[in-house]
Amino acid sequence: MNKEAAFIKKTFLIFLIGFIFLSLGSLVWNIINEKQSVKEYATIEAQASFNKDILYRQWNAMHGGVYVPITDKTPSNPYLTFVPEKDITTVSGKKLTLINPAYMTRQVYEIAKSQNGMIGHITSLNPIRPENKADEWETIALQRFEKGENNFNSIEKINGATYLRFMNSMKVEESCMKCHSHQGYKLDDNRGGISVAVSLEKYQHITSSKIKALIITHLIFFLIILIFFVFVYRRFIKEIKKQSELQSKIAENESFLTHQFNKMPIAYILWDTDWRVQKWNPAAEKLFGYTEKEVLGKNAFEVIVPEQAKNGIKETLKKKQSEGTDFKNINENHTKKGEILQCVWYNSFLKNDQGAISQIISMVEDITERKQSEQNLIAAKERAEESETKVRSMFQNALTGFVYFTPEGKIIEANPAVAHIMGSPSLDATLSINLLTFEPLIKIGFTDSIKQCIKGKSVVTEQKVYTTKWGKTVFLKYFLVPIFKEDEVIGIWANLNDLTDLWETQNSLKNAIEHSERIKKRLQDAQALAKVGNWEIDLKTGTIWESDEALRIYGLEATDQTLLLKKIQEAPLPEYRYVMDESLTLLVTESTPYNVEFQIKRQSDGLNYYVHSKAELEKDENGQPSKVIGVIQDITDRKLIENELRVLSSAIEQNPASIVITNPEGIIEYVNPKFTEVTGYTFNEVKGENPNILKSGLTPATDYAELWKTIKAGYSWNGEFCNKKKNGEFYWESATLSPVYDSLGTIIHFVAVKENITEKKEMERKLYTALIEGEERERNRFSKELHDGLGPLLSTIKLYFQWLAETEASDKKQMIIDKGTNNIDEAIQTLREISNNLSPRSLSIFGLTNTLISFIDGINQIQRVNIQFKSNLKKGFNTSLEISLYRIILELINNSLKHSKANEILIQLMFDETTRRINLDYADDGIGFNVKEVQQNEKGNGLPNIQNRVLSFNGYFGITSHKNRGMQVKIEIPIKHQNS
Incomplete structure (x- = not known):
């Protein structure tokens, strides 16, 4: 303290002499001018x-x-x-x-x-x-x-x-x-x-008068500054005495932190707010190859960030620094020798008493070897980042003024500092203020804090910008502490801290001890954030020390040394113990780096976890091994993600469907081998391109517009494209496009899974052609039957009626009527035969069940829909019933194919011997419809035809459908009225 006082005295003397010469120089210069x-x-x-x-x-x-x-x-x-x-x-x-x-x-x-x-x-x-x-x-x-x-x-x-x-x-x-x-x-x-x-x-x-004025003003200014210098000198000497004890405590904490910082086996770096190195521990020196002397004061981008990564990392750091929250990121870094490393950075912001960022501390882990397995999918990286937790810690203490007041706001006692902070002209003026009705305090919510303190019976802390009634602006931090008597608040102590006052320096020094403790706590929090603990073995005493996080990883609690060492030795699974013992022996005997991954059985829950441990050997002054200092990290989450990545990568690479991944703008970032097989384009040819290179011009622009509208709104889209291969050949695809989100819910990619359906389309076309040709043949046969069978009978009946009109004899009329009646009966019978003959021949030859199976198999072959058909009808039923059931099922299938866009159809045609009923259950997974609207607006013979056919057999017909939930039909036909 004496040295500091002497230094300040000397400094003030130098400043005073300099000011005297400066004043004389100014006076002489002005006189000459x-x-x-x-x-x-x-x-x-x-x-x-x-x-x-x-x-x-x-x-x-x-x-x-x-x-x-x-x-x-x-x-x-x-x-x-x-x-x-x-x-x-x-x-x-x-x-x-x-x-x-x-x-x-x-x-x-x-x-x-x-x-x-x-x-x-x-x-x-x-x-x-x-x-x-x-x-x-x-x-x-x-x-x-x-x-x-x-x-x-x-x-x-x-x-x-x-x-x-x-x-x-x-x-x-x-x-x-x-x-x-x-x-x-x-x-x-x-x-x-x-x-x-x-x-x-x-x-x-005139000049003589001005020179006299200059001499007088310089003399007055010199005397004012001289008085100010003397005042400031005395204040500084007083402050130095108060700060001396605080400085010694800070030095003790800094010594401890520096020792821990330098002994950590994992790289720790302390930065200023411009990301310039302030501290660089030996582990960082070993990782990057630079000594602390080489990097001290240098920016991160000058020493360890590759040129190609600078812009991206700068943006990330700028964003995170503005948010002020702890974060983890994975970067490419280079060593002094130019080697590229993949590193995980655990960054924590240290804040001063005003809440502003003052320093950044980073813990760095080299993950170069395992990074390769984490590069396959961007989404996996996001999930890995989401597994990390973020920690915030802010607490500020600065006590300046004290005031005690009643719950009604009347001030009982206050010290002079309160008057100074509140800007009152005197302490008496302050004591006359009611804190619940004082307008400046109401504006900043101070009165609300009082009510909250009384109601909650708890301490209330707030920080406000306060403008006093007399115009003074104060950056105010206050604590409200309730005073109880028999569980009733009878008064409140308030501590007011003016952070703008000249006493801020003293308060900052007092808080420096807490700041040092916070740095220590931040180191512990950073370990918890990264799931990293540290441990130490004293080779001379045989004792072991584990940090809180290391004990948590093992699932242990602090206990006596013998029991703790035994539990830690038993934690690794048996198959790993030999490797661990061998590695530890090589570390102690040959200084070979200790770097192992193994599985442990956690004591607290009995589950197996993956861990990664590193250690270094510390020697005494004689060069003999004295300590092993190590770090252990829980890497279970990473191992699980690596396994998932391997499964996902294999699934995508070997998928029989084409898979395309684009960015939110639709630029291709990945295609799997099946895409190359189908289109002829290699990955390098389409990377960075738009999927428009596959456009054939046959798919309507409205389909593409609907596609983008759907996926950008966050929904999946299903549809078909006609695309063009690299060789110009057209092909059909059935595609499903879905958005991929990051942890914040922002769309970061689109994934398309596409199936080549060109052959299905061709088979579908052939089936429709065959159906149309079959219908045409049926029409021709029906026309021939009408012409050859019913036509002559109707012509004969017409002749009989003409003859009847021309004949007067009653006996001839009766004969004509009898013959006409016979011809009409014959025409009716012929019409029945024609109607009955409209059914396919296979129905009469193979029966209803086999005919339906044959028809459904033909549709399933084109794989446009999957129809599942189940029936127990083995006994032949009335022919007209079988024809009606056949027509009903075909009409339902036809509706699903034409209108519902269904992928699955379920049909059950069962005969119940107990109830003597045929039950037909039909369901599809199509787009559905409003049943009432369809029944009211039905222009064709679809649903009415089906319903009439069922009712003709005294059966029950029921139908339900909802939008995007498909259609369900229930039909029951009693057999007791039929000849079976």
Whole structure:
């Protein structure tokens, strides 16, 4: 502390001496500037006078001179005898003489000298008038003009007074030639100049006043700063005494943390908020090859991040730093030798008392060897990341003011710091405030906190930006502690902390101990987050130490050393113990790195877990092995994910369907071998391409629009495409497209599973063609039967009716009626036979069950739908019943194929001997429909035909259907009315 005080005393003395010299320098510099300004102001005045005189001369010369009356003061110019009409007489007899520019300028200067003390003189090295002859100073100036200079000035004494003498050259112009051409001048020659002398007395008087003011202000400012320096010096000395004890405690904690940090067998790195290295433990040096000295102060992107990964990692770090939450990420890093490593980073943000991020601590694990198995699917990576937990910890302490008040808000007692924080003019003014009705406290929710404290009977902590009634703004943190009497709150103690006050430094130092403890806790939390524990074996004493996380991994609790060592030795499964013992022996005897993966049986639950352990040997000062320091990690989740990845990878690679994975924009990222087999495109040919390369132009654009609308809304889409192979050949696919989400519910990929149905389509086309041709043949046969069988009978009946109309005899009429009746009966019988013959021949030959099986097998062969048919009908039934059942089942199948888009159809046709009923159950998994709407709007003969057929046998017909839930039909036909 004495050294710090001496240093501060010396520093303050240096600052004081420096300030004295700075003040004197400022005063001297300002005085010099003021004195120099005298000449500058006088020069400006002289230049302005010269410019004015030139304007007057130019005006006179422009008019060729002016005529004025001849007087004693203005006699005729004897030097202009060469000018015609030098003197003239007006009509009235008044005599006038020509005044040229030089004559006019000389008279003006005589007037100026008498009125304002300014001396002017027009002169030349070759003057016409003797009065214009140059004096010694003017001669020097004119000689300079001859050498090319335009003006000349200096401070001179004239008649004992100080003047600024200024002279500017004049060039020969066209208007000058009238009076001076006889002297041999040419245009732009230097013909002379005008000198002006300005008195400096008035400027020196002003400057003297300013210099006095400068001296006084500098002296006052110096005294104020001197007082401030003395005040600050005394405050610093006082603060140093208070901080000395805190510094020693911090040093103890830092020493412990540094020891733990350096002894950790896993890499730990401490960064500042710009990701520059502040600490780098030996494990990090071993992992990356850089010593702490080589990387200290360097940015992460300068030493361990590959060029190609910088942008991505920068964005990730920027995002996570803005969120301020702990996180885990997997990055590519490179060593000093250029080797590429795959590393898991467990990052934790350390915050100061204001809640701002002050440092970042990272724990790094090399996972290069196992990373390869984690690269197959991006989704698996997301799931792995989701298995990690995030930990947040913020707590701030800063006590400054104390106030005790009643539950009604009346202040009983308060210290002066409360008045300072609340911005009150005095402590008395503070005591008069009611905390429940004070408007500034109501605005920040302080009164609500009071009510919460009373109601919950618990401590309330809040942090607010508070503007006092008197305009002061305070960053306020307060604690409300209820005071009880017989379980009733009788008062509240409030601790108010002004984080903007000058006492912030002292409070920060007090909190530094807690900050150090938080760093220690963060290290423990980071281990828990990564499921990593550390352990230590003392080879000399035979004792073992395990961290809390290591004990959790083994499922153990801290106990005596002998029992703990025994349980840890028994935890690995028997098949791993030899390898572990051998590796540990090699570590101790040959310093061979200890790095093993094994399974343990956890004591707490009896389950098997995978763990990974690393260790290093520590030697004593004599070079003898003294300790083994190691780390153990629970890798069960990773092992399970690796197994899942292997299964998923195998399933995708060997899948008989084509599988395509795209990003959310539809760009292809992966295709399996089946895709290459079907399309002819290799993975490298389609990677980065849009699936549009497969478009044939035969699939409507509306289908693609519906597809994208569905999957972007988060639903799966099913449908068929006609696509084009690499060789130009068209093929059909049945596809299912589904979105893939990350842990936040954002779509990150689309997966398409596609089956080549070209052969099915061809078989379906052939089946439909065969059905159409069969129907056409039936129509032709039906037409022939009507023409050959029923046609002649109807024609004969027509003839009988014509004959009946023409015959009058009653006996002939009766004969005609009898014959007509017989023909009508024959026509009816013929019509029945035609109707009965509409059924397929196979129905009469093989029976209903076998005919249906044959028909269904033909449909199943095209694999558009899968029809499952079950029947126990072995006995032949009435032919008309079998035909009706056949027609009903065909009509139901036809509806499912045409309208329902079903994939599965279930048909059961069973005869119940007990109830003597035939039960037909029909169901599909199609899109369904509204039964009432279909029955009301039915234009064809579908459902009505089926219902009429059932009712004709006194049967029961029931149908149910819902949207996207398929259709179910129930039919029951009693046999007691039929001949079976």
